[in-house]
Amino acid sequence: MSIDAIRRTAAPLRTEVVNALRRAIVAQEFAPGERLVETVMCEKYSVSRTVVREALRQLESEGLVTMVPNRGPEVATLSIHDAESLYEVRRALESLAGSLFAQRATDAQCTALVARLGEIKAAVVSADAEKRLAAKDGYYDVLFAGTGNSEIARMLRSVHARTQMLRNLSLAAPGREAMTIAELTRITAAAAVTRDPQEASAACEEHVRNAAEAALGEMRKLNAG
Template structure:
């Protein structure tokens, strides 16, 4: 039996559109509860309905989109309890990842984490929220890779896909950027310079706790407003 040809360009296009739509949701181009009309998305990204539907299905599995009966897909809305649960999960996983990085990371990964920290500092100085998210994502990619634990990476990917929207809330908090730089500097020093697992875990724990306080306060204000 002849093998079925593989459509080599389909997956990269779907991934590209999925990432673009994910970013639009995270940066509040599409607001929580807003309907996502397939025809509008097709025009926006200049792709077929098939590609849009595949992207929507992927983002539904990540919890960023909800399929509502008689309405179709819309941007998911997080309750306070869901947001609190996500931060708790992130706190536990990132603390462990920080400790493992201190124990397992290579010298090259330590150097890469220092470089990623410098990118965060530059982005915060520029005041660009979109760039802030991108460089923080890069910082965590390096941290998680250096942990050497694929399951922590997998679980945090699922958690962070939903918590991305909350990160925009925490970034809206006054002076949060400066605090973020200080907290990530502490994590980097503990994990990549001093190779201290206990301090790295504490630093990660404190960073997520502070981000949660800022993000949940802003979410509460929005929900009550």
Template structure:
């Protein structure tokens, strides 16, 4: 299994390995529940055990890695119930963030939101999953900053870290790309152009609701069985 080769450039080595392993997890190079063996990771990324351990601790804090007794670190495996709970809270918070953005965002933040959504619309069909996730992260950075609420900032970022793998499932789903463009465009129109707080809240909630339905469907396809939640 070939991973991303870590380039020894200006960025700290730990940061490079963290980004490489994070992207490999999100791209399903490692399966949910798979053990992350230190020796194999050292060989894969050509770094020391110290660096690997630091990276694994960081990814555990983000919710992408779970330490299991007698097994060690494994890729986090979310159940349908876990996913539903996360999306419920995410929808409520993103709806509030959208409403606050409409009321509080600066002209620069409104312009930046439009730019990233237009870039996503132009490139999402050909972009790699990592690129699409990066653009979505940029969109959320702008949305959260424009909401100007530190509690939403810290809480929503923590939730986003835990749903990253589910976001990858949603973005990879057939037909989801054009739907995402439509939904993000609606958020931008309401939150940044017309500054309609109620419409912005509704658009954000719809986006999360549709993303949740797609991710849960993909999750069920990976793990057939009785519905949980």
């Protein structure tokens, strides 16, 4: 096998491990502050240390993993200040994304956004945490693609990866899950049905603001305890 062929084989494998480890961190299979032992990762994902190290470096660049001197890689821990900063950025970018989607998305993308909302509703009914996460990710993939702006999509995916670590805290707030569905329904109607940029922007901003309030509220309760 040529060097180029080996590289092409290794790259998709690394991507698979990055995606799998990212999902595990977001789903809190690995808790904030928990060490990510290379030998354990190799066994869990059936890959070499080289692939694991490359995956960890990628996740470090996304802010999901922290390299601690004399200890090694561990799952990043977000402070309240970190979370506030992330939600501020997410609110601004997602508001812009909603507006751009309403202006630029194709008819097929609008149809897809409505379909993804249906998948989120079905996932919530199923009470399957992994299915909920996948459905929400699918929704945002369509929303970001419809902006026609790859830079917004790139930045938002990075921010989302980190705020997803707080999703369980956000959903722990009473009534938050039902509110999330209502908020996403408003976003979808404005962005994909009526194609109203101003309303889509406002709906996205409201959704992120409410998610932030819920997550930060739960964080403060934990700190107070």
